[in-house]
Amino acid sequence: MSTHSVEDIKQQSGRLRGTLVESLSNRITGALADDDQTLIKYHGSYQQDDRDVRDERRRQKLEPDFSFMIRTRTPGGVVTPAQWLKLDAIATTFAERGLRITTRQAFQFHGVIKGELKPTMQAINAALIDTLAACGDVNRNIAVASNPYLSQVHTAVQAQAEALSKHLLPNSRAYYEIWLDEEKVAGSGEEEEPIYGATYLPRKFKIAFAVPPSNDVDVFAQDLGFIAVIGNNGSGDDGALLGYNVSVGGGMGATHGDAETYPRIADVIGFIAPDQVIPVAEAVVTTQRDWGNRAVRKRARLKYTIDDHGLEAFKLEVARRAGITFEPAHAFAFAHNADEFGWHQGDDGRWHLTLRILSGRIWDRASEDGDRVRHLTGLREIARLLDAAGGPSEFRLTANQNMLIANLDDAQRALIDQLVGEYALDTHREASPLRKAALACVALPTCGLAMAEAERYLPAFVDRLEKVMAKNGLDGNDLHLRISGCPNGCSRPYLGEIALVGKAPGRYNLMLGADHRGQRLNTLYRENIDETAILDTLDPLFRQYAAERTDAERFGDFLIRSGLVREHIAPGKALPLELIA
Numbered sequence: 001m002s003t004h005s006v007e008d009i010k011q012q013s014g015r016l017r018g019t020l021v022e023s024l025s026n027r028i029t030g031a032l033a034d035d036d037q038t039l040i041k042y043h044g045s046y047q048q049d050d051r052d053v054r055d056e057r058r059r060q061k062l063e064p065d066f067s068f069m070i071r072t073r074t075p076g077g078v079v080t081p082a083q084w085l086k087l088d089a090i091a092t093t094f095a096e097r098g099l100r101i102t103t104r105q106a107f108q109f110h111g112v113i114k115g116e117l118k119p120t121m122q123a124i125n126a127a128l129i130d131t132l133a134a135c136g137d138v139n140r141n142i143a144v145a146s147n148p149y150l151s152q153v154h155t156a157v158q159a160q161a162e163a164l165s166k167h168l169l170p171n172s173r174a175y176y177e178i179w180l181d182e183e184k185v186a187g188s189g190e191e192e193e194p195i196y197g198a199t200y201l202p203r204k205f206k207i208a209f210a211v212p213p214s215n216d217v218d219v220f221a222q223d224l225g226f227i228a229v230i231g232n233n234g235s236g237d238d239g240a241l242l243g244y245n246v247s248v249g250g251g252m253g254a255t256h257g258d259a260e261t262y263p264r265i266a267d268v269i270g271f272i273a274p275d276q277v278i279p280v281a282e283a284v285v286t287t288q289r290d291w292g293n294r295a296v297r298k299r300a301r302l303k304y305t306i307d308d309h310g311l312e313a314f315k316l317e318v319a320r321r322a323g324i325t326f327e328p329a330h331a332f333a334f335a336h337n338a339d340e341f342g343w344h345q346g347d348d349g350r351w352h353l354t355l356r357i358l359s360g361r362i363w364d365r366a367s368e369d370g371d372r373v374r375h376l377t378g379l380r381e382i383a384r385l386l387d388a389a390g391g392p393s394e395f396r397l398t399a400n401q402n403m404l405i406a407n408l409d410d411a412q413r414a415l416i417d418q419l420v421g422e423y424a425l426d427t428h429r430e431a432s433p434l435r436k437a438a439l440a441c442v443a444l445p446t447c448g449l450a451m452a453e454a455e456r457y458l459p460a461f462v463d464r465l466e467k468v469m470a471k472n473g474l475d476g477n478d479l480h481l482r483i484s485g486c487p488n489g490c491s492r493p494y495l496g497e498i499a500l501v502g503k504a505p506g507r508y509n510l511m512l513g514a515d516h517r518g519q520r521l522n523t524l525y526r527e528n529i530d531e532t533a534i535l536d537t538l539d540p541l542f543r544q545y546a547a548e549r550t551d552a553e554r555f556g557d558f559l560i561r562s563g564l565v566r567e568h569i570a571p572g573k574a575l576p577l578e579l580i581a
Contacts, residue, residue, distance in 0.1 A: 002034035002037070002038065003034075004034075004035055006038055006297060007199055009035045009038045009039065010038075010137070010198075010199045010200055011198060011199050013035075013039055014174070014190070015170075015171075015172035015174055015190065015191050016039055016042045016043070016170065016172050016174040016175070017039075017174040017177070017178070018033075018035055018039040019033055019035070019036055020032070020039060020040060020043075020178050021178060023036040024114065024117065024118065024178075027115070029063060029066075030065075030066035030067070030113060030114050031047060031063070031064075031114070032047055032114070040068075041135035041136040042133065042135065042138060042170065042174075042175075043121075043131060043132065043136075043174075043175050043178070044070055044071050044072070044073065044121075044130070044131025044132060044133070044134035044135055045069060045070045045071070045112075045117065045135070046068065046069045046071075046135060047066060047067075047068055048066070048067055048068065048446040048447070048448060049064035049065050049066050049067070049446075049448075050064070050065040050067070050445050050446065051444055051446070051448075051450075053065050066113075066114065067110070067111045067112055067113055067114075067446075068112045068113070068114065068117055069108055069109065069446065070095075070108065070109045070112055070117075070120060070121070070131055071106050071107070071108050071109075071131060071134040071135055072087075072107045072108075072124060072129050072130070072134060072141075073106065073129070073130055073131055073132060073133060073134045073141050073165070074105065074106050074107065074129060074141060074397070075105075075141065075142045075144065075161045075162045075164075075165040076105060076142065076143070076158050076161050076162070076396070077101075077105025077143075077146060077396055077397030077398065077399075077403075078158065078394055078395075078397075079129070079394065079395050079396075079397075080387075080393075080395075081382075081383040081386040081387035081393060081395065082127075082387050083127045083128060083129060084379070084380075084383040084395050085380065085383050085384065085387060086123070086126065086127035087099060087107055087124070087127055087129070088376065088379070088380050089123070090109065090120060090124060090127075092376075093123075094109065094116050094119065094120040094123070095109035095111050095112055095120075096110050096111030097361065097363050098361065098362050098363025098364065099361075099362040099363070099376065100359075100360050100362070100442070101357055101360030101361075101362070101398070101401045101402070101403060102141075102360060102397075103360075103399055103400070103401060103439065103441075103490060103492065104141045104143055105141060105143050105144070105146065105396075105397040105398065105399055106134060106141045106397070107397070108442075110442075110446060111446075121179040122179060122180060125179070130175070132170070133169055133170055135204075136200070136204065137200045137201040137202065137203055137204055137205075138168070138170055138196060138201060138204070138205065139165075139168040139201075139205045139206075139285065140204055140205065140206050140207075141165075142161045142162075142164060142165045142207045142209070143206075143208035143209070143217040143222070144158055144161045144208070144209045145157065145209060145210050145211035145214055145216055145217055145228075146216055146217075146339070146396050146397070146398040146399065146404060147211075147214055147216065147339070147340060147344065147352070147354070147398075148352060148396070148406060148407075149344055149346045149347065149352070150211060150230065150239065150347060151346040151347050151350070152239060152240075152347065152348070153228060153230055153239065153240075153241050154211060154346075156241045156274070157209050157226075157241065160209070160226075160274065160277050161207075163278065164207070164277060164278055164281055167278050167281075167282070168281065168285065170196055170200070171192060171193050171194065171195075172191050172193065195282060195285060195286060196285075196289065197289055199294070200289075201285070201288060201289055201292065202288070202289070202292030202294045202297070202300035202301075203292070203297065203301045204301075205223050205224070205288065206221075206222045206224070206251075207223065207224045207226075207281065208221075208222040208224075208225050208226070208399070209225075209226045209228065209244075210227045210228065210334075211228045211230075212227065212332050212333055212334055212335075213333060213335040213336075214334070214335065214337075214340070215334040215336065215337040215517055215519075216336075216337060216339055216398060216399055216400060217399045218337055218399065218492050218495055218518040219247060219250075219266070219518070220247060220250045220265040220266045220518055220519060221251065221252050221265070221492050221494075221495060222247070222250045222251075222266060223248065223250060223251060223266075223284075223288070223302040224246070224247070224284050224285075225246070225247035225248075225250065225266055226245075226246060226247075226277060227244055227246075227247065227268075227332055228241055228244055229242045229244060229245060229271065229330045229332065239347065241274060243271055243272055243273045243274055243276075243330075244271065244272055244274070244277065245268050245271050245329045245330055245332060246269050246271070246280060246326070247266035247267060247268045247269070248266055248267060248269055248284060248302065248306060248311075248314065248315075248318075249266045249267050249302055249303045249307075249314075250264060250265055250266035250303065251263065251264050251489075252488070252489025252490075252492050252494055252495075253301065253489050254487045254488070254489065254494075255298055255487060256487050256509075258298070260298070260299060261298055261299070263489060263521055264303040264307075264521075265519065265520070265521055267311055268329045269311070269315045269326060269329075270315070270326025270327055270328065270329055271327040271328060271330050272324065276322065279322040279323065279324065280318065280322045280324065282321075283317075283320075283321035283322035284302075284318050286321060287305075287314065287317050287321060288302045291305050291309055291317075292304075292305045293305065293308070334517040334519065335517065336516055336517060337480075337516065338436070338437045338480065338516070339354055339356075339400045339402045339437075340354060341354045341355070341356055341402075341428035341436060342354060342428065342429075343413065350392075350406075350408060350409060351407075351408045351409070351410070351412075351413045352396075352404050352405070352406045352407070352408070353404060353405045353408070353416060353420070354398070354402060354403070354404050354428070355403055355404070355420070355425055355426070355427075355428060356402055356428035356435075356436055357375075357401055357402050358427070358435075358458075358459070359401060359439075359440050359455045359458060360401030360402075361455070362376050362379060362403075363375065364376045364377055373424070374423050375423060375424075375425055378419060378420070378422065378423025378424075378425050379395075379423075379425070381419055381423070382405060382416060382419050382420075383395070385412075385415060385416075385419065386405075386408075386412070389412065391407075391409075392407040393405070393406065393407050393408055393412065394407050400437070401439060432466060432476060433476060433477065433478040434462060434465065434466060434469070434477070434478075434479050434481060435462055437478070437479070437480045438458060438462060438480075438481045438482070438483075439481075439482045439483070439491040439493075440455045440483040440484070440491055441454045441455065441484050441485055441490040441491040442454070442455050442485075442490075443455055443456070443457075443484070443485025443486070443502065444456065444485060447485060447486075449485070449486045450485035450486050450502060451485060451486045451502040451503055451504055452485050452486075452502030452503065452506065452507060452508060453485060453505075454485040454491065454500075454502065457483065458483055461483065461500070461531070464535060465481070465535065465538070468535050468538060468539050468542060469542055471539070472539070472542040472543045472545075472546045474542055474545070474546055477555070478554070479497050479498065479554075479555050480495075480496050480497045480498070480514070480516055480556075481496055481497070481498050481499070482495070482498075482499045483499070483500045483508075484499070484500070484501050484502060486502050487501050489501075493511060493522075494511060494514065494521050494522055495514045495518050495521065495522070496511065496522060497514050497515070497516065497522070497554065497555050497556035498510075498511070498512060498555070499512075499514070499522055500534065503527070503528045504528065506530055506531070507528050507530050508528075508529065508530075508534065509526070509527050509528065509529075510524075510526040510527075510534055511523065511524055511525065512525040512541075512556070512559055512565045513525075513556050513559045513560050513565035513566075513567065514556050515557060516554045516556065516557075520556070520560075520568065521568040522556070522565075523566055523567070525537070525565060541559070541564060544562070544564070545558050545559075548562065
């Protein structure tokens with residue numbers, strides 16, 4: 001492991017170059033040099049190894065089975081059919097287990113070996129997509145509400161997200177030199193970084209745009225959120241984008257047993273006009289750059305900066321830097337934070353189909369009952385059909401790891417239905433509400449931080465949980481379940497009505513009591529328990545819920561109202577009631 005701090009590595013990297021070129025050319029090992037393992041994150045990749053075979057390889061005196069995860073930068077998760085086909089080809093040529101949709105509306109490729117990193121990066125670039133700043137201490141992929149039923153508003157919001165993503169890119173040319181063979185300009189290596197500075201941000205930074213009534217991006221889990229306000233613009237248009245309520249200070253990461261770290265929901269600090277998005281975002285980012293904690297990395301996210309300096313002081317500094325005055329926040333209402341499956345028609349008359357993708361994994365494989373699942377092939381055929389037809393059709397990834405086939409006309413809808421049925425892509429039709437809303441991170445075997453299973457465990461745990469629910473008359477109940485292999489929160493577990501947070505192999509912290517709109521954190525209910533204890537704990541709670549709930553009362557809300565679970569308020573704050581009526 002590197003003996004240098006992350007701050008030192010960034011400072012001495014020559015603007016993210018380091019010795020990556022030398023590491024990539026070293027054929028003696030499948031790994032990168034220690035410091036370069038940090039720097040490659042800014043280029044959109046993580047070094048990993050297969051933990052399933054780690055011990056066996058150690059016994060054989062072999063180095064770990066190193067490979068790399070590559071993550072795309074796709075603001076709002078929008079790709080064309082032509083791009084989909086190219087990404088599919090990359091997955092089948094260089095990666096393992098197909099395409100994977102992340103909770104930030106990006107694609108991840110897993111299992112790319114070091115010798116194929118550069119060809120993979122070049123192939124992604126040939127699809128007019130890149131991986132720059134998909135990881136690292138910079139602004140990550142910007143999430144955007146994925147259900148485009150309010151078509152005019154969604155188009156405007158998506159355009160602003162794409163413009164902001166471009167504005168917040170690092171200025172360094174290291175990515176283009178190392179992966180795309182751009183000729184290095186004399187004297188480069190010290191490019192100015194007017195937004196990020198010489199050492200970039202203290203930690204990663206996440207932005208999302210939400211369009212009520214859907215909070216499908218979990219906007220309050222983000223460092224910076226823009227909540228669209230829709231109304232009458234004075235010219236008789238009741239569906240106009242008036243501007244955004246701005247939220248700051250959300251974050252899901254924590255460390256077991258360390259009270260200095262915690263998940264936090266964001267605070268709403270005011271309303272801005274659409275043309276103020278970029279100056280406000282830049283002001284938030286640069287304030288975090290200058291005020292964030294660089295001495296203690298686990299306390300470096302924006303949520304801690306705000307709690308350490310005070311929300312009002314932070315708001316005033318952002319307003320000063322942006323040269324604006326925040327207006328009072330407008331009222332808004334979220335109905336849910338899940339995806340809406342099946343066909344929906346936008347206000348422009350075009351059709352959108354949301355498909356359920358289990359844990360975001362799109363691949364061809366053998367199912368547990370021996371049948372062949374051909375979802376990757378099926379979506380390839382759909383992409384070919386849409387690419388040949390031309391027009392505005394798109395694939396849109398959701399922040400809940402599902403996907404839309406968007407912007408279709410009536411004739412295309414019928415053709416898509418035929419292919420969806422042929423390749424059994426309509427799993428949302430028979431899946432229970434629990435299954436459709438469930439999220440899990442990758443966890444084992446590739447995530448180095450995972451303490452327990454998540455993605456691989458999710459299907460089996462849902463089977464067992466549904467039996468307990470059915471026993472109590474709750475089969476078909478709409479309940480949000482999230483599983484994370486560690487406390488860092490990639491699957492946003494602290495916003496689950498029920499969440500399992502990995503503590504050790506086969507053991508989890510049981511978190512209960514979040515709402516279904518992404519506006520209330522859950523609370524630790526039982527610590528470090530196994531599956532049997534989890535189900536035994538939930539059984540009487542389900543029984544009481546079935547007997548005592550009010551009409552349409554959600555499980556998380558019932559637990560709080562009944563006093564079975566205490567409401568989590570501090571250090572994240574409950575939203576003002578007048579804003580969430």
